[in-house]
Amino acid sequence: xxxxxxxxxxxxxxxxxxxxxxxxxxxxxxxxxxxxxxxxxxxxxxxxxxxxxxxxxxxxxxxxxxxxxxxxxxxxxxxxxxxxxxxxxxxxxxxxxxxxxxxxxxxxxxxxxxxxxxxxxxxxxxxxxxxxxxxxxxxxxxxxxxxxxxxxxxxxxxxxxxxxxxxxxxxxxxxxxxxxxxxxxxxxxxxxxxxxxxxxxxxxxxxxxxxxxxxxxxxxxxxxxxxxxxxxxxxxxxxxxxxxxxxxxxxxxxxxxxxxxxxxxxxxxxxxxxxxxxxxxxxxxxxxxxxxxxxxxxxxxxxxxxxxxxxxxxxxxxxxxxxxxxxxxxxxxxxxxxxxxxxxxxxxxxxxxxxxxxxxxxxxxxxxxxxxxxxxxxx
Amino acid sequence: xxxxxxxxxxxxxxxxxxxxxxxxxxxxxxxxxxxxxxxxxxxxxxxxxxxxxxxxxxxxxxxxxxxxxxxxxxxxxxxxxxxxxxxxxxxxxxxxxxxxxxxxxxxxxxxxxxxxxxxxxxxxxxxxxxxxxxxxxxxxxxxxxxxxxxxxxxxxxxxxxxxxxxxxxxxxxxxxxxxxx
Numbered sequence: 001x002x003x004x005x006x007x008x009x010x011x012x013x014x015x016x017x018x019x020x021x022x023x024x025x026x027x028x029x030x031x032x033x034x035x036x037x038x039x040x041x042x043x044x045x046x047x048x049x050x051x052x053x054x055x056x057x058x059x060x061x062x063x064x065x066x067x068x069x070x071x072x073x074x075x076x077x078x079x080x081x082x083x084x085x086x087x088x089x090x091x092x093x094x095x096x097x098x099x100x101x102x103x104x105x106x107x108x109x110x111x112x113x114x115x116x117x118x119x120x121x122x123x124x125x126x127x128x129x130x131x132x133x134x135x136x137x138x139x140x141x142x143x144x145x146x147x148x149x150x151x152x153x154x155x156x157x158x159x160x161x162x163x164x165x166x167x168x169x170x171x172x173x174x175x176x177x178x179x180x181x182x183x184x185x186x187x188x189x190x191x192x193x194x195x196x197x198x199x200x201x202x203x204x205x206x207x208x209x210x211x212x213x214x215x216x217x218x219x220x221x222x223x224x225x226x227x228x229x230x231x232x233x234x235x236x237x238x239x240x241x242x243x244x245x246x247x248x249x250x251x252x253x254x255x256x257x258x259x260x261x262x263x264x265x266x267x268x269x270x271x272x273x274x275x276x277x278x279x280x281x282x283x284x285x286x287x288x289x290x291x292x293x294x295x296x297x298x299x300x301x302x303x304x305x306x307x308x309x310x311x312x313x314x315x316x317x318x319x320x321x322x323x324x325x326x327x328x329x330x331x332x333x334x335x336x337x338x339x340x341x342x343x344x345x346x347x348x349x350x351x352x353x354x355x356x357x358x359x360x361x362x363x364x365x366x367x368x369x370x371x372x373x374x375x376x377x378x379x
Numbered sequence: 380x381x382x383x384x385x386x387x388x389x390x391x392x393x394x395x396x397x398x399x400x401x402x403x404x405x406x407x408x409x410x411x412x413x414x415x416x417x418x419x420x421x422x423x424x425x426x427x428x429x430x431x432x433x434x435x436x437x438x439x440x441x442x443x444x445x446x447x448x449x450x451x452x453x454x455x456x457x458x459x460x461x462x463x464x465x466x467x468x469x470x471x472x473x474x475x476x477x478x479x480x481x482x483x484x485x486x487x488x489x490x491x492x493x494x495x496x497x498x499x500x501x502x503x504x505x506x507x508x509x510x511x512x513x514x515x516x517x518x519x520x521x522x523x524x525x526x527x528x529x530x531x532x533x534x535x536x537x538x539x540x541x542x543x544x545x546x547x548x549x550x551x552x553x554x555x556x557x558x559x560x
Contacts (some may be wrong), residue, residue: 003501007521010498012418018428019414022435023406029436030394030402318399 024080081342081353085109085360089345089352092328093142095120095129095371099364102131104142113362114144119370123160123167123182124207126373130158130169137171139184148184161203161210168210168226170201177201177214179226191229193222202244204253213253215241221255221264233268247284252304254291256282261293263304272307281323286330294321299335299346315346325372338366387451395442402439409452410435412522413459419517420463422506430466434458456522457532460514467510497555504554512547515540 087109088094094105102120104112114120117131117138128147131138132155139147158171160182167182175195180187194216201214210226221235221244240258247253252271255262261274261282281294289304293311297320300311319339326333335344336357345352361367387408393401413434418427438445438455445454505513518529526544530537 003520004523006498006501007419007517008415010415010419010502012415012427013424015411015414015424018424018431019410022410022414022428022432025432026402026406026435026439027399030399030439 028080081355083354083356085111085343085354085357088327089332089347090327090329093126093373094325094334095122095369095373096361096367097370098358098361098367100362102129102370103361103367104129111360112142112144114140114142115146119156119158119368121159122371122373124162124203124205125164128160129370130160130171132156132158132171137169137180139169139182150180150184150187152178152187156198157200159201159203161205161207161212163207166208166210168203168212170203170212170214170226172196172198172201175217179212190226191224191231193224193231194218194220197241199241199244202246202253204246204250205248206250211250213244213246215244215255219257221253221262223253223264233266235262235264235268235270238262242280243282245282245284247289247304248286252284252289254282254284254304256280256293261291261302261307263307272304274307276311281321283324283326286326286328288330292324292326292333294324294335296320299324299333315351317344322366323369325369327372328374334369334372336366336369341366384450388447391442391445391447391451394439395445395447405451406435409455412452413455416456416517416521417459417463419502419505419521420460420510420513421467422502426466427463430462431459434462452522453524453528453532456518456524460518460532464510464514467513500555501551504551507554508547508550512543512550515543516547516551519544 085105088105088107091107093107096103096105097118097120100113101116102114104114114129114131115138117133117140120129120131122129123139126142128139128141131140135151135153135155137150137152137155137158139149141147152171152173154174156172158169160167160169162168162182169180169182170190171178171180177190177193177196178187179190190212193214197215197217197219199215201212204211204213204223211223211232212226213221213223215221219237219239219241221238221241223232223234224230225232235255238255238257238260241255242258243256245254245256251265253264255264256279259275259277261276261279262270263272265271276293276295278295279293283292284290284304285292291302291304292314293300293302297318298316299314299321301314302309302311314333317337317340319337322336322338324333324335331347333346335346337344341355341357343354343357345354358364358366386404390401390404390408394405410431414427414431417430417434418424421427421430434455437458438451445451505516508516514533515529518524518532519526524532526540527537529535530540533540
């Protein structure tokens with residue numbers, strides 16, 4: 001007994017570090033492993049009948065369905081996680097909104113808290129950030145200095161568009177769509193258009209004229225020349241709109257609804273409609289019409305020009321994915337993974353995981369992405 | 380060898396089905412002893428880390444062929460201890476460690492009345508044994524396999540296991556003292 005105790009208590013140098021390193025390697029290796037197909041078991045008929053009945057009864061209940069669903073799930077995507085966001089894998093700056101406010105993360109990993117605001121988004125060239133409080137729209141510099149403020153009730157979804165010299169900010173005040181000039185002047189209820197759905201309005205790139213897309217409360221998409229208050233087109237209704245996204249050449253507009261994807265060109269009639277339930281985030285890859293889509297724990301790739309094609313699965317994780325954002329050069333995809341408290345930077349087969357995200361951005365809940373912006377601050 | 384516990388069978392089943400949480404459970408449960416066993420055979424922390432890690436990865440890669448009714452631990456320990464013996468033999472052949480009795484003398488010097496000194500003396504005593512003798516002592520007294528099970532794990536005759544155990548313990552007593560064994 002004495003020998004056993006001594007063998008079990010013998011100090012081993014760096015045991016905890018070794019455990020952590022091995023754990024990371026084992027987890028990463030397992031994540032790449034394909035699950036074993038279930039073997040067929042030839043049970044005795046009576047036993048099989050009992051088992052089938054039990055499984056059917058369990059599966060009929062909502063928890064049962066959830067369990068059976070999770071059994072089919074594959075683990076993939078997570079690699080050796082760094083404990084801190086030491087640097088971005090490529091250039092640009094991240095905007096991350098936590099319960100303490102929006103943070104800017106530089107390419108070298110340094111972080112700056114901009115102030116006690118809620119949501120935040122980049123200006124078109126990363127010179128400013130537009131943020132919101134409950135009753136205020138605020139433009140701040142990346143150093144956190146306030147550029148201007150506009151007091152309005154129940155502000156949400158502020159988005160900044162335009163070119164380097166002439167910009168506009170659109171936002172929702174309650175259900176009304178508003179617009180203010182890039183210097184904080186001339187705030188208007190935009191063109192008296194119908195009440196908006198709870199979806200962020202989106203400015204059409206690359207800048208001029210100031211064309212804005214938004215979804216109204218009935219699920220119709222409006223595309224407006226905002227300076228002239230002229231309606232360019234208005235779509236039919238699409239129930240439960242979730243998000244609007246422009247391709248960066250301004251030639252494709254994607255509407256994500258609860259049940260389908262809709263791609264528009266220059267007219268109200270959609271170029272394509274594809275039923276695809278459960279997409280919660282989508283983004284165009286810079287310089288292309290390629291879409292990345294978040295659906296549950298999967299990131300799917302699909303071309304907006306071939307919406308009927310089978311989506312290609314880029315990867316999947318256990319649990320649900322939060323948001324996605326492309327790096328400015330379109331090479332890295334940032335995927336937020338709230339269940340694992342991680343950011344995943346994905347480039348082909350390479351995955352850089354960073355853990356402890358909630359802690360790194362001040363605690364509270366898991367933060368949201370405000371975008372991965374251009375590397376230059378000059379614009 | 381004891382049969383697999385209900386938990387362990389569930390973890391193996393889950394790991395085969397792709398559930399990361401079950402792999403985590405297997406790792407948490409088995410890695411510490413696997414690493415300790417490797418270290419006590421090779422007496423090199425970096426090598427022990429590699430061996431335990433590689434053994435775990437090998438076990439995961441072979442999960443599809445694993446008989447779920449059998450316990451996971453002995454399967455892993457077989458891989459760990461055999462790799463550790465191979466590594467220690469290779470190191471001896473490369474003469475990377477002293478074989479001039481330095482370790483034994485250091486062990487004798489370190490032998491003291493209590494606490495960490497006992498553990499250090501034991502470590503030094505073990506280091507003075509051959510890898511084969513260390514392996515059977517680790518399997519018997521750390522991992523608590525019976526001589527019959529050790530024979531099965533190492534694919535040795537049971538008599539060979541018994542003689543290695545006896546000789547190993549005798550040598551250890553000489554190095555560290557009767558009171559520690």
